[in-house]
Amino acid sequence: MAVLHPDLSIHTTAHSAPPPDTGMTGRGYITASVAQLRDRFGRSHHQLAPDGDTEVWGLHTPAGLVYLRAGTAFSDPTDERDVQHRCLIHATSDDVLPWVYKAVHGSTTAFPTGAFSHFTEATLHDFGYAYLGYLYLRMNAEIQRRDQLDRTASDFRTHLHRPRQLNGMLIKLADVLHHYEWAHASETERTAWSRMQRPTPREGLRYWKARNRWLYKPVTSERHPRGGDPDLPGMLRALADSARSHRGQLLEKVPELDLVLHNEHEQTLRALADIPIPGLDALQFSCG
Numbered sequence: 001m002a003v004l005h006p007d008l009s010i011h012t013t014a015h016s017a018p019p020p021d022t023g024m025t026g027r028g029y030i031t032a033s034v035a036q037l038r039d040r041f042g043r044s045h046h047q048l049a050p051d052g053d054t055e056v057w058g059l060h061t062p063a064g065l066v067y068l069r070a071g072t073a074f075s076d077p078t079d080e081r082d083v084q085h086r087c088l089i090h091a092t093s094d095d096v097l098p099w100v101y102k103a104v105h106g107s108t109t110a111f112p113t114g115a116f117s118h119f120t121e122a123t124l125h126d127f128g129y130a131y132l133g134y135l136y137l138r139m140n141a142e143i144q145r146r147d148q149l150d151r152t153a154s155d156f157r158t159h160l161h162r163p164r165q166l167n168g169m170l171i172k173l174a175d176v177l178h179h180y181e182w183a184h185a186s187e188t189e190r191t192a193w194s195r196m197q198r199p200t201p202r203e204g205l206r207y208w209k210a211r212n213r214w215l216y217k218p219v220t221s222e223r224h225p226r227g228g229d230p231d232l233p234g235m236l237r238a239l240a241d242s243a244r245s246h247r248g249q250l251l252e253k254v255p256e257l258d259l260v261l262h263n264e265h266e267q268t269l270r271a272l273a274d275i276p277i278p279g280l281d282a283l284q285f286s287c288g
Contacts, residue, residue, distance in 0.1 A: 006141035063095035183228030
């Protein structure tokens with residue numbers, strides 16, 4: 001098994017009996033070669049592929065357990081170790097998708113494109129929260145490694161500033177998701193939201209999301225006089241456009257800005273806006 005940590009380091013461990021895939025379903029695809037997957041995650045688990053025509057890798061991510069299944073066209077997988085396969089991602093939620101793409105390809109920008117062409121439960125709202133959870137855990141990891149930074153390194157200030165940069169991304173994305181939720185909420189749900197009690201302080205993503213929801217104030221406009229905005233793809237695209245157009249100004253104001261992270265975020269938002277995932281207006285969602 002391989003373990004992907006929030007700081008993006010990967011450790012492989014030898015487990016003779018990998019955890020069962022109980023409750024897992026196909027969550028999407030990722031294109032990669034067997035050589036890539038072996039290089040990143042070590043040897044596959046043959047006991048999970050009794051047909052002999054599939055290689056399976058287990059990966060513990062900060063968002064949960066994942067199994068990657070790569071079908072092979074030849075009896076000897078080594079004959080096609082560099083051939084690109086469309087590998088199936090098995091997990092219990094969509095939250096793992098940004099982590100899988102970051103681990104395999106080094107970037108989250110393509111994770112929305114791994115979505116199935118048809119859905120029964122997944123929504124753009126789900127994918128947005130999957131990315132939000134990824135950003136939060138990455139921010140926490142960067143905060144925790146501050147004491148380990150080399151103060152003499154040329155990129156010290158960039159590493160030091162990165163948690164604040166990630167926090168800014170988080171807040172803007174959460175606002176967009178809340179605008180969308182408010183637009184689709186019933187009067188009863190809006191009343192309950194407005195009367196929401198302040199969350200009890202504690203650590204973790206669940207508290208951060210609850211506190212951010214408690215702090216949310218609907219923004220009214222001529223187009224949406226009761227607040228909210230039902231156009232989630234449009235708002236995500238606007239965030240991406242803003243990130244691109246203000247990149248130069250940000251660099252002047254904050255020279256230590258991590259430009260690679262900034263560009264990756266902008267491209268991920270744009271990919272989220274463009275993927276064909278059904279809207280939330282036809283589905284129910286959790287307000288918790």
